[in-house]
Amino acid sequence: MRVVVLGGGIIGTASAWFLRRDGHEVTLVERQPAVALETSFANAGQVSASQSEPWANPAAPLKMLQWLGKEDAPLLFRPSADLQQWLWGLQFLFHCTPASTRSNLRACLRLALHGRKTLQELRRELGLEYDQLERGILHFYDDPAQFEAAKATAAVMRELGCDRRAVSAQQAIEIEPALAPMREKIAGADYCAEDESGDILKFTQQLARHAEARGVRMLFNHLTTRVLTSGGRANRVEVVTPDGWHEYLEADAVVVALGSYSRELLLPLGVHLPLYPGKGYSATFEIVDPARAPTVSVTDDGQKVAVTRLGNRLRIAGTAELSGFSRDLNPARCAMLTRRVRELFPDACDYDKPRYWTGLRPMTPSNVPLMGRTRVPNLYVNTGHGTLGWTMGAGAGQIIADLVAGRKPAVELRAVR
Numbered sequence: 501m502r503v504v505v506l507g508g509g510i511i512g513t514a515s516a517w518f519l520r521r522d523g524h525e526v527t528l529v530e531r532q533p534a535v536a537l538e539t540s541f542a543n544a545g546q547v548s549a550s551q552s553e554p555w556a557n558p559a560a561p562l563k564m565l566q567w568l569g570k571e572d573a574p575l576l577f578r579p580s581a582d583l584q585q586w587l588w589g590l591q592f593l594f595h596c597t598p599a600s601t602r603s604n605l606r607a608c609l610r611l612a613l614h615g616r617k618t619l620q621e622l623r624r625e626l627g628l629e630y631d632q633l634e635r636g637i638l639h640f641y642d643d644p645a646q647f648e649a650a651k652a653t654a655a656v657m658r659e660l661g662c663d664r665r666a667v668s669a670q671q672a673i674e675i676e677p678a679l680a681p682m683r684e685k686i687a688g689a690d691y692c693a694e695d696e697s698g699d700i701l702k703f704t705q706q707l708a709r710h711a712e713a714r715g716v717r718m719l720f721n722h723l724t725t726r727v728l729t730s731g732g733r734a735n736r737v738e739v740v741t742p743d744g745w746h747e748y749l750e751a752d753a754v755v756v757a758l759g760s761y762s763r764e765l766l767l768p769l770g771v772h773l774p775l776y777p778g779k780g781y782s783a784t785f786e787i788v789d790p791a792r793a794p795t796v797s798v799t800d801d802g803q804k805v806a807v808t809r810l811g812n813r814l815r816i817a818g819t820a821e822l823s824g825f826s827r828d829l830n831p832a833r834c835a836m837l838t839r840r841v842r843e844l845f846p847d848a849c850d851y852d853k854p855r856y857w858t859g860l861r862p863m864t865p866s867n868v869p870l871m872g873r874t875r876v877p878n879l880y881v882n883t884g885h886g887t888l889g890w891t892m893g894a895g896a897g898q899i900i901a902d903l904v905a906g907r908k909p910a911v912e913l914r915a916v917r
């Protein structure tokens with residue numbers, strides 16, 4: 501089959517790889533000059549099944565209200581006149597019930613565990629090197645109440661096969677000695693030894709090179725403008741070429757993996773995806789004292805940020821702003837990241853030379869991604885992986901290849917409406 505994959509982030513690239521492995525004639529269309537230059541560029545680097553709790557949970561509404569208007573709040577809803585933002589917000593509230601949170605946690609965790617396993621298999625098979633560290637993820641709490649509440653989540657995760665365990669502050673320091681300066685502030689932590697970390701950009705670009713070597717046609721600097729249908733099936737994709745011409749790509753199947761931009765492309769076809777961009781930030785620093793920089797990837801629950809070592813760099817990332825598609829830097833958020841990483845790991849890096857970045861997580865209100873066939877039978881979506889796109893990415897590629905081939909995917913999926 502001729503399969504056109506739209507979008508060259510981690511999701512589109514992994515989809516193209518697995519589709520090609522099934523023997524399809526695959527074309528990947530990406531508006532940037534290479535893969536992974538948008539949301540899959542400088543994220544927190546955590547391959548973290550243990551962080552599968554959805555943002556929509558019973559505690560979220562009150563916290564979001566308290567954070568309203570605070571420029572450096574971990575999660576900031578910036579109300580606008582955009583109807584889609586309000587609809588998304590209402591659906592998010594609907595998912596904050598205990599029952600919905602439990603069900604969404606289960607769905608996300610299954611996909612995350614499958615993603616982590618598939619990523620490890622790909623790494624072994626292709627010999628990928630991306631500053632990966634297999635040292636686990638340590639999630640620490642400064643609030644004893646949050647630490648207690650997290651124990652219940654950890655128990656559910658263990659039931660579902662994710663070995664996330666509560667550890668004392670002392671044990672946390674033994675797992676990651678670079679956290680010693682924070683000893684007095686840590687109430688407790690969760691540790692998942694099987695989670696890992698690594699650079700999504702390096703991984704995705706290497707995977708793309710392997711995909712190209714195996715015959716995937718990469719169309720970079722090509723903007724997708726439309727998917728056309730005939731007789732109820734998607735049969736052509738309209739693109740604008742680097743020199744400005746409109747061209748059509750013939751297709752037997754189309755996979756839409758445009759991250760936050762997937763919704764807009766599909767609206768004319770009557771496919772309404774509950775998707776909104778969740779803007780996040782990162783700051784990356786050169787390490788000057790390796791002994792003071794962590795090797796275990798660390799999540800700081802109080803500030804909702806993660807710190808990951810990527811070779812000789814240290815990156816802090818996190819926060820979310822629901823404020824549309826702007827990727828402008830907010831100085832208050834940048835300053836918060838630099839201040840916090842300096843507090844956590846003093847003198848580990850040259851903190852005077854930050855490299856800032858923002859990216860738009862493709863967020864669904866439930867946190868559960870949108871993967872599967874749409875009302876147009878040969879048009880598939882693979883998006884909405886939100887906070888866990890790096891963790892789920894490789895597995896998401898494999899799942900979409902299964903669906904296109906008509907095979908039962910390795911993970912049970914919710915219906916995509």
Ligand SMILES: Cc1cc2nc3c(=O)[nH]c(=O)nc-3n(C[C@H](O)[C@H](O)[C@H](O)COP(=O)(O)OP(=O)(O)OC[C@H]3O[C@@H](n4cnc5c(N)ncnc54)[C@H](O)[C@@H]3O)c2cc1C
Pocket residue numbers: 506507508509510511512529530531532535536537538539540541542543544545546547548722723724725757758759760761778779780781782806817818819858859860861862882883884885886887888889890891892
């Ligand atoms: C601050 C931050 C920290 C994060 N940390 C983690 C983490 O630690 N662990 C984790 O698992 N996940 C993390 N994530 C989430 C993860 O990075 C994303 O879920 C993932 O990168 C999304 O990948 P994607 O392929 O869906 O989207 P993208 O990477 O955005 O790919 C979509 C592609 O489509 C292209 N495109 C869009 N429109 C068009 C068009 N019209 N024509 C052609 N091309 C187009 C874009 O250029 C882009 O390359 C983080 C995200 C952020 C922002």
